[in-house]
Amino acid sequence: MDVTDAQYQAHHGEQVVIVHGLARSAWSMQNMSKGIADQGYQVCVVDYPTLRQPIENTLDKSAEELSRCILEFNDSRQKIDSQALAKHASGEHVPTNFALKNHAKIHFVGHSLGGLVIRSYLAEHPDFVHSEQMGNVVFVGTPNHGSDVADFFSDTWMLSLVGGTAESLTTNPESFPNRLPLPNYNFGVIAGTQSYPVFNGMFTKTNDGLVSVESTKLQGMQDFIEVDIKHDRLRRDPYVTGLIVQFLQSGQFEPVRE
Template identity: 30%
Template sequence: MKDRTLPSGADRVVILHGIGQTTWNMAAVRWTLRREGFGALALSYPSTRYPLDKLAEWLHGRLTDEGVWEGGDRVHFVTHSMGGLLASRYLAKYRDQFSDTLLGRVVMLAPPHGGSEIADLLHGYGLYRWFYGPAGQELTTAARNASEIPYYELGIIAGSSGWLYPVASRIIEGTHDGRVSVVRTKVPGMREHLSIATTHTLIPWRPAVLRQIASFLKTGAFERLK
């Protein structure tokens, strides 16, 4: 069934949460974008049930059912964590299913394009495999040795404060958000990259991050930090 909250004549935004989360984790993003005049569609997807390729198929079916690409409105994406990897896979795999003129901009919050050392440490344990499922095995640094190169305008916001995860500093090299290092959020071909002092979990809730999301979707650039 189509989401009746998607208005015609307004740019649409598909919002994707991270692994093991729900649309609730992206509530502030959805509220902000609707306030800014976008038609925001936040989706809960089975992040721990399938690998990324299968999740991309699921997403394609859901967006087709919702009629997201119908009506001639531009479609943007805003993602958190593994949601960025899902958006990358979907946009690469189904590029021929929609017109490039309809695809707008993409903002990814803390995407583990280069994987996570936390996943390196835990992916062999049964509890991790049970909780995070097949996609969790694709978050290691070895599994992420090649990422899809964006053909769209991509802005990435990384978190640079890991205070919520004090042990992570012993595992992750360099500046990080407690789960992903800043350098591993980057991908060749991105348009802009920005770091904000926040943690991996809280990045979708920070007012400064929300302002930057709206700025990039509207202008193709982040606001200059003062």
């Protein structure tokens, strides 16, 4: 995706916080991270434990990392703004694209479980959500209503071996995803439609191999798009990254045709 110098400088005053999914790490999001950073955004990738963890620990650790990303970005913006103000006071020229800290947007992108982590964090930080810094959010293959695969293995030793976080991802009405409040901010949803043959028997509807398309949908979506891509590849496919960047910029996954 081509980007002009002016666009790069404009995006440089914005941060994108990226959150990985179950059984993954920050490293697993490097393709997406690089693709977004190449557009000029400051990128912070959250790393947190998910395997053999109770969901409470997963949320606590990820919340610490999300807060760290925001704090470090604000600290860096504060230094830049202070330098710009000092130059302005001394009569030096200051580029017009300097964004004051309070107006520098922070966006969020979550793949799979990462989307639920973002929803949980933002639900616990309403002051941030209502601030001028709150940007757009993209959920990629997120089981917003739980996963049929988790249902299938819920009564077996296999799911319990993975840990409480995995066990919390069923479609049960009282499961972790279904207890989260609906988002009260601008968000879009990307859903995959290419399944894994080994899991075909676990679904009755279109899915990405781990999450059904219907499970990704949430009331209040600003935009929604389906892509013919498997669940795991969603986090590293350049087309998906391009859709994410488009939504961060405009609140839509594809340009509006007049």
